[in-house]
Amino acid sequence: xxxxxxxxxxxxxxxxxxxxxxxxxxxxxxxxxxxxxxxxxxxxxxxxxxxxxxxxxxxxxxxxxxxxxxxxxxxxxxxxxxxxxxxxxxxxxxxxxxxxxxxxxxxxxxxxxxxxxxxxxxxxxxxxxxxxxxxxxxxxxxxxxxxxxxxxxxxxxxxxxxxxxxxxxxxxxxxxxxxxxxxxxxxxxxxxxxxxxxxxxxxxxxxxxxxxxxxxxxxxxxxxxxxxxxxxxxxxxxxxxxxxxxxxxxxxxxxxxxxxxxxxxxxxxxxxxxxxxxxxxxxxxxxxxxxxxxxxxxxxxxxxxxxxxxxxx
Amino acid sequence: xxxxxxxxxxxxxxxxxxxxxxxxxxxxxxxxxxxxxxxxxxxxxxxxxxxxxxxxxxxxxxxxxxxxxxxxxxxxxxxxxxxxxxxxxxxxxxxxxxxxxxxxxxxxxxxxxxxxxxxxxxxxxxxxxxxxxxxxxxxxxxxxxxxxxxxxxxxxxxxxxxxxxxxxxxxxxxxxxxxxxxxxxxxxxxxxxxxxxxxxxxxxxxxxxxxxxxxxxxxxxxxxxxxxxxxxxxxxxxxxxxxxxx
Numbered sequence: 001x002x003x004x005x006x007x008x009x010x011x012x013x014x015x016x017x018x019x020x021x022x023x024x025x026x027x028x029x030x031x032x033x034x035x036x037x038x039x040x041x042x043x044x045x046x047x048x049x050x051x052x053x054x055x056x057x058x059x060x061x062x063x064x065x066x067x068x069x070x071x072x073x074x075x076x077x078x079x080x081x082x083x084x085x086x087x088x089x090x091x092x093x094x095x096x097x098x099x100x101x102x103x104x105x106x107x108x109x110x111x112x113x114x115x116x117x118x119x120x121x122x123x124x125x126x127x128x129x130x131x132x133x134x135x136x137x138x139x140x141x142x143x144x145x146x147x148x149x150x151x152x153x154x155x156x157x158x159x160x161x162x163x164x165x166x167x168x169x170x171x172x173x174x175x176x177x178x179x180x181x182x183x184x185x186x187x188x189x190x191x192x193x194x195x196x197x198x199x200x201x202x203x204x205x206x207x208x209x210x211x212x213x214x215x216x217x218x219x220x221x222x223x224x225x226x227x228x229x230x231x232x233x234x235x236x237x238x239x240x241x242x243x244x245x246x247x248x249x250x251x252x253x254x255x256x257x258x259x260x261x262x263x264x265x266x267x268x269x270x271x272x273x274x275x276x277x278x279x280x281x282x283x284x285x286x287x288x289x290x291x292x293x294x295x296x297x298x299x300x301x302x303x304x305x306x307x308x309x310x311x312x313x
Numbered sequence: 314x315x316x317x318x319x320x321x322x323x324x325x326x327x328x329x330x331x332x333x334x335x336x337x338x339x340x341x342x343x344x345x346x347x348x349x350x351x352x353x354x355x356x357x358x359x360x361x362x363x364x365x366x367x368x369x370x371x372x373x374x375x376x377x378x379x380x381x382x383x384x385x386x387x388x389x390x391x392x393x394x395x396x397x398x399x400x401x402x403x404x405x406x407x408x409x410x411x412x413x414x415x416x417x418x419x420x421x422x423x424x425x426x427x428x429x430x431x432x433x434x435x436x437x438x439x440x441x442x443x444x445x446x447x448x449x450x451x452x453x454x455x456x457x458x459x460x461x462x463x464x465x466x467x468x469x470x471x472x473x474x475x476x477x478x479x480x481x482x483x484x485x486x487x488x489x490x491x492x493x494x495x496x497x498x499x500x501x502x503x504x505x506x507x508x509x510x511x512x513x514x515x516x517x518x519x520x521x522x523x524x525x526x527x528x529x530x531x532x533x534x535x536x537x538x539x540x541x542x543x544x545x546x547x548x549x550x551x552x553x554x555x556x557x558x559x
Contacts, residue, residue, distance in 0.1 A: 010472065010473070015472075067471075068450065068478075069441055069444065069450075069451050069452075069453065070444065070445070070450060070451070073445065093472050094453065094454060094470055094471050094472045095471070095472055097437050097441075097453060097454075098441060098451070098453040099441075100438070100441070101408070101412075101437075101438035101439075101440070101441030101442045101445065101451075102441045102442070102444060102445040102451065104409070104438070104442070104522075105409075105412075105441070105442050105445035105446055106445060109522070110409075110522040110523045111407075111408065111409065111436070111438055111442075111522065111523070112523065113435070113436055113437060113438065114435055126526060128529070130435065131433065131434050131435055131528070132327075132333045132432070132433055132434075132435075133432050133433075133435055134531075135333040135530075135531075136333045136335070136528055136529065136530055136531070137528065137529045137530075137531070138434075138525050138526075138527070138528050138529075139525070139526045139527045139528070139529070140523050140524065140525055140526065141523060141524045141525075141526050142522070142523050143522065143523060143524060144522050177450050178449070178450050178480055178481065178484070179450040179452070179478050179479070179480050179484070180478060180479045180480070181476055181477070181478050182466075182476075182477045182478060182479055183476060183477040184471070184474065184475075184476040184477075185474050185475050185476065186471075186473050186474035187473055187474050190473065192472050192473040194472075195472070197558075198558070198559060222559050233490075239491075240456070240489075240490040240491040241470060241491075243490065246329050246432055247329060247353045247354075247432060247490070248490065250435070254558040255552060255556070255558040255559060265329075265330055265332065266329045266330065272531050273531065275558065276552070276556045276558045277534070278548065278552070279537070289537045289539075290534070290537070291534055292534065292537045293534060293537065293538065293556070294537065294538050294539075294540060294548060294551065294552075294556075295537040295538070295539050295540070296539070296540050296541075296542050296545055296548060297539065297542065298542025298545065299542070302542060302545075303542055303545040306545035306546045307545055307546065307548060307549060309546060310545075310546035310547075310548070310549035310550070311549050311559075313549075
């Protein structure tokens with residue numbers, strides 16, 4: 001019985017989400033009285049560093065292929081068997097979301113995604129997870145011996161343990177998946193929305209895509225990602241990948257700034273778990289003010305330049 | 314590919330405007346007054362599946378794991394143009410139970426489509442589970458599906474970007490926004506859907522791998538603190554020094 005953490009590498013570095021997952025895994029292991037193994041697939045990252053966040057052992061694998069869900073699931077399942085892991089922790093990124101169900105099936109494990117709490121093991125193995133696209137939370141009892149937990153990024157503090165992990169490198173061969181990856185296009189220098197700590201989001205109040213430099217300038221000044229409301233993506237002012245809300249992406253940043261977004265129930269669903277919410281809208285009756293911590297009743301075109309200037313300061 | 318067979322898996326979810334509440338001491342979702350709809354991502358899966366089937370002389374089958382009260386929504390999917398539907402009669406508790414039921418009828422399809430996630434339980438797991446159960450590739454969150462020269466081509470969202478993958482099939486993919494515009498059924502489709510075959514099969518799986526114990530609503534905000542628009546810059550100071558989030 002041990003805890004296995006999938007530590008995600010991107011561009012030769014561990015993601016922040018990987019540190020969160022390792023630190024979360026250590027807390028689960030302490031709860032269960034067991035050890036943590038982190039498994040990393042890929043090159044370049046400093047594996048021993050994961051000891052700092054609570055890993056006892058790190059296994060780095062070179063898999064002969066780029067990411068496909070089945071290849072990674074087979075590789076991680078191999079390590080899970082080797083270390084007799086009963087609980088596997090994965091960050092709920094796009095990669096994690098592809099991997100978790102396939103791995104759960106290989107392990108015969110219970111699966112919970114969008115996990116936002118440590119397990120409560122006083123009766124069963126209960127975790128809290130986001131449901132109804134951010135409108136509610138559920139407490140789910142995972143009743144199989146093996147469990148796969150996909151934890152929501154930016155939901156857990158990264159604890160440090162000041163330890164060094166022992167590192168083992170190995171190469172694994174996995175059966176070819178029948179999938180060919182033809183092209184990978186990564187937007188470099190841009191913060192993925194689901195992992196961003198600060199998100200600046202614009203709605204119809206911005207009046208058109210030509211005004212988005214105001215959102216982008218504020219985001220740049222604050223090191224934030226940019227997002228938008230559904231009408232904005234539906235009108236193609238912004239790409240669909242920026243749409244947050246019930247039928248878009250659900251996010252949980254430390255700070256969410258909504259500019260010119262009224263705050264319809266579907267939009268609030270996707271952002272209401274943000275730690276601090278700022279609403280900027282010229283309509284004092286906008287529903288967003290009821291869901292916000294801070295508000296400015298004012299015109300976006302007058303407010304945003306002031307914020308950009310102050311943020312650059 | 315003549316005779317291409319596509320399977321679209323659908324779920325039935327509360328309308329996006331639904332105010333979510335719970336009953337029985339927060340252990341049951343309150344269904345009173347709730348309107349149910351075809352899950353928005355599944356609507357995209359059905360639409361794009363139909364477009365590909367129609368272009369290649371194929372057919373599209375709808376499958377739903379759920380109770381009889383889902384049948385109006387299944388008929389809606391038929392009215393969009395699907396050839397036939399299967400309802401597996403169960404009250405599933407989790408994605409694993411849904412996937413096990415679908416896997417039992419999913420052999421022989423060239424392409425299986427799901428939504429990226431259902432907007433009620435947001436598990437996003439059926440695509441990957443089906444792939445693993447059937448031993449075929451699973452491609453999550455696809456924004457493009459094309460079929461040419463014996464291969465499916467997908468664009469899929471990845472962390473911080475997008476990738477293009479090809480697969481001869483069979484494979485399973487989950488639909489993301491941008492895949493297509495959802496098809497609105499026309500009157501002819503609605504009439505035709507009434508008599509299209511809707512087969513009901515008994516459930517076979519032993520049950521789920523998890524159990525929902527209770528629910529909780531997010532804590533309400535304590536009240537908004539307003540900042541004068543003429544001194545908007547002060548907000549940055551507050552976020553830095555009071556809220557400590559930047």
